[in-house]
Amino acid sequence: MDTREDCLAADACDPLAPCRERFSLPEGVIYLDGNSLGPLPRATPALLNRAVKEEWGRDLIGSWNKHGWISLPETLGDRLGALIGAGPRQVIVTDSTSVNLYKLLHAALTLRPQRRIVLSEEGNFPTDLYIAQGLENAELRLSSRAGLPAAIDESIAVVMLTQVDYRTGALWDMKSITKAAHDAGALILWDLSHSAGALPVDLDGCDVDFAVGCGYKYLNGGPGAPAFLYIAKRLQESVRTPLSGWMGHAAPFDFGTAYAPAPGIRRMLCGTPSVLALRALEAGLASFAGIDMAAIRRKSLALSDLFMTLAEQRLPGDAFEIVTPREERRRGSQVSIRHGGAYAFMQALIEDGVIGDFRSPDLMRFGFAPLYTRFVDVWDAVERMAAIAEDERWRQKRYHRRQAVT
Numbered sequence: 475m476d477t478r479e480d481c482l483a484a485d486a487c488d489p490l491a492p493c494r495e496r497f498s499l500p501e502g503v504i505y506l507d508g509n510s511l512g513p514l515p516r517a518t519p520a521l522l523n524r525a526v527k528e529e530w531g532r533d534l535i536g537s538w539n540k541h542g543w544i545s546l547p548e549t550l551g552d553r554l555g556a557l558i559g560a561g562p563r564q565v566i567v568t569d570s571t572s573v574n575l576y577k578l579l580h581a582a583l584t585l586r587p588q589r590r591i592v593l594s595e596e597g598n599f600p601t602d603l604y605i606a607q608g609l610e611n612a613e614l615r616l617s618s619r620a621g622l623p624a625a626i627d628e629s630i631a632v633v634m635l636t637q638v639d640y641r642t643g644a645l646w647d648m649k650s651i652t653k654a655a656h657d658a659g660a661l662i663l664w665d666l667s668h669s670a671g672a673l674p675v676d677l678d679g680c681d682v683d684f685a686v687g688c689g690y691k692y693l694n695g696g697p698g699a700p701a702f703l704y705i706a707k708r709l710q711e712s713v714r715t716p717l718s719g720w721m722g723h724a725a726p727f728d729f730g731t732a733y734a735p736a737p738g739i740r741r742m743l744c745g746t747p748s749v750l751a752l753r754a755l756e757a758g759l760a761s762f763a764g765i766d767m768a769a770i771r772r773k774s775l776a777l778s779d780l781f782m783t784l785a786e787q788r789l790p791g792d793a794f795e796i797v798t799p800r801e802e803r804r805r806g807s808q809v810s811i812r813h814g815g816a817y818a819f820m821q822a823l824i825e826d827g828v829i830g831d832f833r834s835p836d837l838m839r840f841g842f843a844p845l846y847t848r849f850v851d852v853w854d855a856v857e858r859m860a861a862i863a864e865d866e867r868w869r870q871k872r873y874h875r876r877q878a879v880t
């Protein structure tokens with residue numbers, strides 16, 4: 475696409491273009507941060523309003539049964555599972571990604587009692603590494619990205635990786651890494667925070683053991699939305715959770731003294747489900763209704779390819795370095811650009827109506843969510859970046875003041 479008109483023409487024949495109507499996006503804003511916080515689906519306010527007024531307000535405690543509150547973690551888990559290649563009853567929506575990592579790492583270690591090493595890569599998301607560091611009787615071993623496949627050996631209990639790197643957008647080959655883990659007798663745990671809703675994932679087809687992920691990024695579940703976890707059916711009956719709360723009990727309303735795990739995935743619940751947050755996530759998942767993940771992937775690659783091509787053409791190469799792999803099979807749905815003044819540059823860009831984010835020390839991240847991002851947005855975003863590079867407005871002092879969230 476060589477002109478803005480080409481981009482408008484691509485939008486006009488894009489089969490996903492009508493999906494943009496499913497979101498309530500502020501006028502005049504180009505939102506390229508759905509990899510951090512998905513925007514508000516149009517259906518969310520009405521669904522929440524109903525949950526508050528009719529379910530909570532009118533039907534009160536009866537709603538646990540009448541409106542299926544008690545089974546929301548499983549019903550939404552099955553809906554989410556359909557987006558990540560998981561057959562029914564293998565995904566449950568609950569807690570945060572961090573807490574779910576803890577539960578699953580602990581479970582994996584108890585399934586490999588002769589081993590105590592969790593293998594991950596140096597660049598993995600900090601919470602994944604911190605949770606592994608907090609485990610008792612386990613040791614976190616870190617490898618470089620390039621050295622990781624060779625670091626999988628018979629001492630490893632569980633390999634823990636994030637499928638799409640939060641900094642660079644680099645994508646692991648799930649199938650081959652999972653197989654390498656299994657060949658060494660290890661288990662695998664994938665963090666799908668930057669994959670779920672962004673690209674096709676085939677957990678069952680890749681024979682994955684465990685997975686976790688966020689609800690608030692590409693799944694549009696709202697700030698702090700509940701997370702999810704996956705356990706392959708073949709492992710569920712042998713898995714034990716370290717957080718053996720009453721909601722994961724076989725019969726919570728018998729109020730017995732002794733803990734007995736619920737059959738299947740439900741044993742991974744701990745406390746009372748966060749119903750309003752689950753309803754918001756339900757609306758987020760509904761934004762994928764009728765959409766094939768392959769179509770999402772096709773458009774995501776086209777958008778990110780256009781962005782990289784235009785950035786290379788319009789931004790001075792000595793100051794801006796694209797760190798995301800160019801090869802399609804090696805990248806997720808975001809593009810990251812290294813720049814010496816990345817934080818300030820992003821602040822100037824946000825002020826100009828293009829929202830991405832910054833990751834320390836020098837990366838600007840741009841997420842491409844095909845349900846609402848247009849080709850013309852990509853064109854306009856790069857135009858505005860080129861203008862800021864040209865007039866050097868990002869050097870102004872006010873853009874350098876760091877806020878709590880970057």
Ligand SMILES: Cc1ncc(COP(=O)(O)O)c(C=O)c1O
Binds near residue numbers: 571573599601636
């Ligand atoms: C790869 C990855 N894992 C986990 C998290 C966050 O986990 P939590 O929802 O527990 O804050 C993020 C947040 O950006 C992430 O990128």
